[in-house]
Amino acid sequence: MTRKNIICTVCPMGCNITVKADGSEIISIEGNECKRGEIYARDEFTCPTRTLTSSVLVTNAKEPLLPVRTEKPVPKAKFGECMEIIKATTVHAPIKIHQVIIHDLAGTGVNLIATCSRDV
Amino acid sequence: MREIKCDVAIIGAGPAGLAAALSAKEHGAKDVLVIDRDTDSGGILQQCIHAGFGLSYFHKEMTGPEYAAVFREKCDQEGIRFLFDTMVTEVRSAREIICSSTEQGLVKVYTGASILAMGCRERTRQNLRIPGTRPSGIFTAGTAQRLINRQNEMVGKSVVILGSGDIGMIMARRMSLEGAKVKAVVEIMPYLAGLTRNKVQCLDDFGIPLMLSHTVTRIMGHKRIEGVYIAEVDDQKQPIPSTEEYISCDTLLLSVGLIPENELTKGAGISTNAVTNGPEVDQRMQTVMPGLFACGNVVHVNDLADNVSIESELAGKYAAMYAAGTLPEAKAQLNVIAGEGVRYVCPHHVAVTDEEAVIRLYFRVSEPGRKTILKARSGKKEIAAREVRRVSPGEMDHIDIHTQDLTGDDVVICAEGVK
Structure with a gap:
């Protein structure tokens, strides 16, 4: 049996939740003060996901960088692979906020989008 | 000197200035002018490329x-004027501002009311007086954030971060993603300075150790920083020599607090509060100078931009009313006092007017704790109470009071722990 301690980030309460599991099968979830904590802990145990934010190079604009994020959370385990692709990317202004910069980032099925506009 | 006239002038186009501008417009100010020394709006938000904004204001x-873009777009739709690349050099009065513009030279702004929204800046090594050599490679977390996120300049490969403030933790993640090794986040207090979610997503996710009750005792290296000595601290925050250890690094980031930027405020003859380091304001965000309002981090350092927006909307609304001559006059002024368990409260005063309203008082507790009752008293009468499950000095709390409950005595806010 394995135990995993998870700090809930759903609200500022920050419950310390313990997930007990047999392999990938969850046996118990304890320490959460609300239902949302249980869902969070379950997701964190099985496949933790995060919105990845970074920047890509942009040419033809006043500033050298364009801030970007994944449109939806992506698995944490994919961060390294995602960053490799992001670092190798250069785009050309003009760029509109929320424009797709990379389709299906690193096979996650999630697009990378611009989080601000860059005029020429 | 070129002269500009407007109804409401706002100094700073960050989250505070943008929200104040929109609100001033919405409440009847026809000509709203926002002045900023940067070349675009957003202030610090331009370099805060991480997520976590808007959760309470936009519910996403x-x-x-x-x-920042949501506010800016609305400002443009509303015809709010921006004067960029322009540094305000003097607030002569609530109705007269002097600034220096790259394009237009010296500019005098005549306005019906003014709003201070200059934000804050970071505490530096000089503020902390850390002993040791003076090598390069020591940055405030926000400076590193600007270099990495806006200027495409990576600051280092092997990093120690002093202070567990939010910007420091966010930079720990950012530098890790960019390939640097963050060796430790060192915090002098026995508890985290920033938000818990940032510890989880910025430190734990990347296996970065958080060393509470520790501090940097010496900085080593000549041309470039080569390492730091860190040590555990005792109850008096004094380093315990026997616990000192060396960590090699080529970069030290400081995330050790923010100071409201109040040179203009002081220049206008307004003193700042000793705890918040900002001007004292009433519930309408009006300073002691009639017609001069202040909002956001220039008043007190907030942990969430969302709170800044909400507070700044009040400043915008009342500044518009002042400019129009419709701001209800204060018949009396009550002090709002930080009582037991509370470090400070903002606003610092309540202006007693004929306007019946709910006033939201923001405050920080002195110590972290679990179940706590937050109370507001007017004289001896309890006028509001709210139970919360958890309090932390790093996370601002609030309590709402009703003007009709005020007794005419000072208002005291307390946080009482429940055993």
């Missing part, structure tokens, strides 16, 4: 630039 998670 956004990055800093996206949060």
Whole structure:
């Protein structure tokens, strides 16, 4: 049996939740003060996901960088692979906020989008 | 000197200035002017490319630039004027501002009311007086954030971060993603300075150790920083020599607090509060100078941009009313006092007027704790109470009071722990 301690980030309460599991099968979830904590802990145990934010190079604009994020959370385990692709990317202004910069980032099925506009 | 006239002038186009501008417009100010020394709006949000903004204001998670863009777009739709690349050099009165513009030279602004929204800046090594050599490679977390996120300059490969403030933790993640090794986040207090979610997503996710009750005792290296000595501290925050250890690094980031930027405020003859380091304001965000309002981090350092927006809308609304001559006159002024368990409260005063309203008082507790009752008293009468499950000095709390409950005595806010 394995135990995993998870700090809930759903609200500022920050419950310390313990997930007990047999392999990938969850046996118990304890320490959460609300239902949302249980869902969070379950997701964190099985496949933790995060919105990845970074920047890509942009040419033809006043500033050298364009801030970007994944449109939806992506698995944490994919961060390294995602960053490799992001670092190798250069785009050309003009760029509109929320424009797709990379389709299906690193096979996650999630697009990378611009989080601000860059005029020429 | 070129002269500009407007109804409401706002100094700073960050989250505070943008929200104040929109609100001033919405409440009847025809000509709203926002002045900023940067070349675009957003202030610090431009470099805060991480998510976590908008959760309470927009009920969705956004990055800093996206949060700023929503406000800016509305400002443009409303015809709010911006004067960029322009540094305000003097606030002569609530109705007269002097600034220096790259394009237009010296400019005098005549306005019906003014709003201070200059934000804050970071505490530096000089503020902390850390002993040791003076090598390069020591940055405030926000400076590193600007270099990495806006200027495409990576600051180092092997990093120690002093202070567990939010910007420091966010930079720990950012530098890790960019390939640097963050060796430790060192915090002198026995508890985290920033938000818990940032510890989880910025430190734990990347296996970065958080060393509470520790501090940097010496900085080593000549041309470039080569390492730091860190040590555990005792109850008096004094380093315990026997616990000192060396960590090699080529970069030290400081995330050790923010100081409201109040040179203009002081220049206008307004003193700042000893705890918040900002001007004292009433519930309408009016300073002691009639017609001069202040909002956001220039008043007190907030942990969430969302709170800044809400507070700044009040400043915008009342500044518009002042400019129009419709701001209800204060018949009396009550002090709002930080009582037991509370470090400070903002606003610092309540202006007693004929306007019946709910006043939201923001405050920080002195110590972290679990179940706590937050109370507001007017004289001896309890006028509001609220139970919360958890309090932390790093996370601002609030309590609402009703003007009709005020007794005419000072208002005291307390946080009482429940055993």
